[in-house]
Amino acid sequence: MKKLRVGHAGCGSVSIRGILPHITQPDAQEHLELVAVCDVDGERARAVADQFGAERSYNSFEELIQSDDIDMVIIATPIFLHAAQAEMALRAGKHVYVNKSMALTLDEADRVMQAVKDTGLKLVSAPGQMLAPSLSKIRELVQKGDFGHMYWGFANNTGGGHGVEMYQSGNTSIRRDPTWYYKKPSGGPIYDMGVYSLHSVTGILGPVRRVTAMSGIVRNERRFDDQVIDVEMDDNTWMVLDFGHNCFVTVGAGLCHHGVHMYWGQLALYGSDGGVEISKLDDATGWPSELRILRGGSEELIQTPISEHPLLRGEHLTLPEPHIYVDIMHLVDCIRHERTPVASLEHARHVVEVIEKSYIAAHTGVAQQITSTF
Ligand SMILES: NC(=O)c1ccc[n+]([C@@H]2O[C@H](COP(=O)([O-])OP(=O)(O)OC[C@H]3O[C@@H](n4cnc5c(N)ncnc54)[C@H](O)[C@@H]3O)[C@@H](O)[C@H]2O)c1
Known part of the structure; x- marks a missing residue:
């Protein structure tokens, strides 16, 4: 089955400690491929792309989501950006995994929900x-x-x-x-x-x-x-x-x-x-x-x-934040098998x-x- 191509947004603490190390393990890479990362700090994004083997880095989220070769976006930016970025990514045709909290207000969450309804794409929200x-x-x-x-x-x-x-x-x-x-x-x-x-x-x-x-x-x-x-x-x-x-x-x-x-x-x-x-x-x-x-x-x-x-084996049991890895692979599973997310x-x-x-x-x-x- 074709691997899902991932764009990752936000190269901060949790990404370097707990997200990118998991999704670049060999068992994860059977299902997905890290294609690009972005951070407003472009230098940091470049260094993180090098460290985790991503082809490209961007200093803007908007550029990341315009890439035609990305199927799903992981959002790990500060919380106040989540809802707007999730909505933008969906409307650019990408499935979304958004870190917690998904939004700050019901109004923001409603806009994300409308984008999911309009596009038919999958969104998994932390924490699962x-x-x-x-x-x-x-x-x-x-x-x-x-x-x-x-x-x-x-x-x-x-x-x-x-x-x-x-x-x-x-x-x-x-x-x-x-x-x-x-x-x-x-x-x-x-x-x-x-x-x-x-x-x-x-x-x-x-x-x-x-x-x-x-x-x-x-x-x-x-x-x-x-x-x-x-x-x-x-x-x-x-x-x-x-x-x-x-x-x-x-x-x-x-x-x-x-x-x-x-x-x-x-x-x-x-x-x-x-x-x-x-x-x-x-x-x-x-x-x-x-x-x-x-x-x-x-x-x-x-x-x-x-x-x-079942996903928590080998290195995943020693790396920090394995629950985020479980959430992300849940999105992969929902996309692949047309399932409705539990972390909905x-x-x-x-x-x-x-x-x-x-x-x-x-x-x-x-x-x-x-x-x-x-
Ligand atoms: N730190 C943790 O232990 C932890 C654990 C689990 C989940 N989380 C969640 O992960 C998310 C990120 O947390 P963190 O601690 O890594 O934050 P952080 O401040 O360490 O990192 C955020 C990164 O996002 C970048 N950024 C800011 N604006 C951006 C934009 N518009 N586009 C792209 N990148 C942008 C920043 O430059 C920074 O590198 C939060 O939702 C947090 O709740 C954090």
Whole structure:
């Protein structure tokens, strides 16, 4: 079968650490071929093209998507660019994989949805949480009614901030100025991190009906080397999601501190007859690797190693961010076999509305109805 030809946009941290190393492995290259990369920093794009064996590099996204020999585009640029770039790529005739979050507002997501409808092309949106065997297992148990009527839960994604992440230490090519992660319109921990928990809980429990939130800035200033970054976006947010039938789940996202009991990617959901808690998390994917199942007064631990996913073999188990690789290969599979994406535009659009309305609720003090579904 003909290989899909890939154009990659954004040669920043995640691309160099976690996307390009995966898609240039021999098993991935049986299905796709990296043809071109782009970054507004043209020199960087050229260096990345050389490093990963792409034929061409561009310093503009518009040029990349005009290439006739590209079938699909991977978007790994700052979040505020995602929706417009996804729409442009679709209208230029390319299938799209867009990193999270897909958009900032429901209006933006609607424009992407219209472009998919108009072109009939495929779009897979990160994060593909429901592609994780462990999370789809939880959904299966919930849907079978093993835990009774689901009514309560919490999830969070809390980290120290982008300037202090491990890959930012040392003077490597991976290191990037994290300023946009603290600025309006797309900074803050929800569009970048809380979006994982939001996809997990909605993937398991279904669409949210109503949301309210508390949100604010804890640290007004961040540092990156000698540079002082004035923080504009809230770095501390708690949302309460109403799923209907008195089922409420809190989701938190913060850029301040994380701990042992409150750790990144935590998830616990309870029903009238039991519940499920993540008891171990895989660091590379952020997927649960052990579940504690509470049922009928007893407790059972289920191992859910990420290698349960058929694509995660060999080098993919040692490289960072293997979940992004799974998402991208999901797009390849959907294009090849005319399948409907599990990591769907509709799901991502719903989560985008939840995020947008959470901020409105936090800043007005009024709970917001959610209109979208998936
Ligand atoms: N950093 C992580 O650990 C991580 C992990 C998973 C997913 N992500 C997601 O990946 C995306 C990128 O994150 P990052 O940390 O790599 O950001 P980054 O700031 O390190 O890199 C973004 C790159 O995009 C380039 N860029 C900016 N405007 C552009 C444009 N118009 N066209 C082409 N390139 C442009 C920048 O020059 C930069 O090289 C975000 O959506 C983020 O949420 C990041």
